[in-house]
Every structure is written in structure tokens, then in C-alpha cells.
Amino acid sequence: MNKAGKTSPVRDISAVRALTFDVFGTVVDWRSSIIRECSVLGKSKGVEADWEKFADSWRGGYAPAMNMVRTGELPWMSIDSLHRTVLERLLDEYGIEGLSESEKDYLNRAWHRLKPWPDSVEGIERIRKRFIAATLSNGNISLLVDMAKHSGITWDCVLSSELSGHYKPDREVYLTAAGLLGLEPGSVMMVAAHTDDLLAAQALGFKTAFVSRPLEFGPSGRAEEPEGMPFDITARDFLDLADKLGA
């Protein structure tokens, strides 16, 4: 805290060389994408369901499974596998039958085809002109590569929890990423719409940027608010983030 005790300290981000981006919710709008893909499939198969709830349950279901991997109750499983496990349970719960293996696989890969928020492509492009821009997602590498190609996003490097055999917010994920980039944590800025991700990175010395994604959980969902949080940058979107980085 500075002498005045109330104004925020000026945060020095001059050492930052690379930004690592959380992806689900921060770069891409997983919810609308999943709802759309499920609706299209449902229509073609003559299945009616509350696809909004289905999408929320699919997303919600993977955290407990991921935590079992984090605590060692489950061996390492990629997000693709975790998504598939949850999908099988949901299809059962919703009584959706008659999907072939390739239809299920295609549906599971909806997570490879998530659409970016409207500012993501342009914002990342601007940021890449001055910084290294990498993913740092719990999504597996192949998912992230497919998603980037599908959405027209270009990354300098695709980094994933998969490379450390741990899931965020485990410290190994962040430290492995900084190590692979050849940088000290203080030269890397974590970008996310989620405070737990940023606080975990910050505790290891990363710089942090919170980006608001008020619609991540839908119009009536509760997105996170950064108020009172000790992040280096708080931005409305990626264009605002680029402005604040001078990029």
C-alpha cells in the first residue's frame, strides 16, 4: 500500500514480455457455442431439450471431475476425456438415445469449435505485435489448436495444463508455462475473466490482467467482478486490454 493508503499503487508492467491467456470464457464464448451446436444436433435428431441447461450442466460437470484429477483420485485425463465422461452422463439423464459413436465424438468436439468473443481476434492480433501471446488453458493442446484454426485466432504458442500433467490453478501449470517461454514469472502476464486463475498466477509472481466477460454464464448468469481485486490491469475487453498495454 502506498502512503496515501487509498489510491491504487501504480503497477509496473514494463518487464512483461509474454501474455498467457485463459481460453474458456476469456477468449471464447463457450456457452452460446455449445447451446447452438446442441440445438442443431437436437433438431437433426428430432430431440427437444433445454439446451441452455444442458450446456450449463456440461460445463459445470467438468470441474468436479477435474478436481478428482487434481487431487489424484483420478489419473491424468485430458479435457476431451472429461467432457466425454460428462456428456455420456448427460445424454443418459436427458434420455437422448440413438447417437452413433461418430455423432457423439463430433458433439464432444463442439469444444474444439467454440466461437471467440467479438473483440478476441482483433485484440490478440494487436497484442501479438508487441508481446508473445500464448494460451494457458486447461483445454488440451489439440483442442486449442483446432479452436484457433476454427476461429481465426493466431497464437505465438499453444500452452496447456496438459504439458505439466496438472490442472489450473495448480502451481505446476503456471511455472511450466513460464519455464517453456524462457521467462521469469514476473515477465509473464496471466489474462483471465476468473479471479481464482489470476490469484494463483499472481501468488507465483505473474502479472495479472482481469478481463470482464459479463455474458460468460448467459444473460442471467453471474459473471465475476474484479472490484477490490489486486490485479495489475482490469479491462473491459481485449481491445481495452491492448490499449492499456500500449499495444
Place this chain on the structure above:
Amino acid sequence: MNKAGKTSPVRDISAVRALTFDVFGTVVDWRSSIIRECSVLGKSKGVEADWEKFADSWRGGYAPAMNMVRTGELPWMSIDSLHRTVLERLLDEYGIEGLSESEKDYLNRAWHRLKPWPDSVEGIERIRKRFIAATLSNGNISLLVDMAKHSGITWDCVLSSELSGHYKPDREVYLTAAGLLGLEPGSVMMVAAHTDDLLAAQALGFKTAFVSRPLEFGPSGRAEEPEGMPFDITARDFLDLADKLGA
């Protein structure tokens, strides 16, 4: 061998989804780049030397050190570290003194600033429109990321030996890469100007493309010839490779 016994069999590459590129010598012209950087530094420090020989010795020196890592005589060391070890020895041999730590570090990072062959950027751009294009280099990730940014090359994914803790041509390197891309080996094509790299990949089921780089070892050096080798594609350069891939 087909019935005629002489004509090459038609090779089916329809399963290929991703290409993994060797980098040093295949994508970038390490020799001219290193000679140029050494000459510039030499001039600024008033040092004269045979920089062509220096460059060849620098490149030549890393293979024995890398093999000591491969056989377990040395613990894992990145190419940056191996390059630095060889550099220290060469500076000593050439009696080049008076370089500060930051000057040595800058010189060692000349390998992060290697220039692409004239067709590399355009060729990779064309190939990326139809396929996933990734590095698969013994260079460490940060070196490959810096090099791509420096040279204007865009990769879908930066993969490195570093991710398996082994160096090419160890099988772990190729299998780790295919695994991270979520593909069977037969859906990945290794691209290189070096037969040992391609033969190692091919033995694991990868498809292979040999690209000629006659000047890799300089005008009087001996580049490899693919004649009689069982590769799926043999190309003059990356534009020819793109043509042959229909990209």
C-alpha cells in the same frame, strides 16, 4: 514394390491432417544467419576470424553434446544451454576475449533470430490453409517462438523435443508430438531436409516429406540427397511441397 518393380508406388497421403516441421536447416538458413551475426559482433569488437568455420563448428559441436543427453551421460539440457556450452569452448579456442555476459547471451540467442529460406514463410502460410502446421524441432520452445516472431512465420503449434525430455531421432519426440496433436502417427507428416529425422518418424508410422536445402551447409558443403529414399513426398522447396499437398 508394385508389379512393374521400378516405378515408385503411389503414396496415399489422404489421412494427413498435420505436418510437423524440422526447423534448423529445413525452415531456416542457420549457417548464413550465424555467420552474419558473428561477423557483425566481430566487427564491433575488432575481432577477425573465419566466421564460416566458426559457424560450422558451433553447429557441429552441438550434436555430440546432444547425443550425451540422448544416452543419459548428461542430464536434460535445452539447446540454448548446449549452444552456450559449445560457444564458450569456441570463444576460448578462437582466443576471443572481452565479451560481457550480456554480449555472450545475445550472441547465443543468434539461434533465436535465424532467417527463413526465401520460400518458407509463403510455403507454410499456404500449407496452413489446409493442414495444421507445427514445428517439431530439437530447439527449445522459447527459441522457436522467438524465431517465428522474428521471421514472420506463423505456426499453428510450437512443438519441441523439450516436451518429451528426449532429442530427435528418439521415438519419444515423435510420439509425444502426435499425441499432443490428438492424431495417430499416420495422420502426421514429418517434413525435413534430413533423412535420419524422416526415417525415424517413418519407422513410427509418420508420413514423410523430404525438402531439399542444397545450401544448408554452404556453397561447398554437402547437403543430403533423397535419391532412393522411401519418402512419401520429395520437394524442391516449401512451395513445391504445398503444390504436392494440393495446398
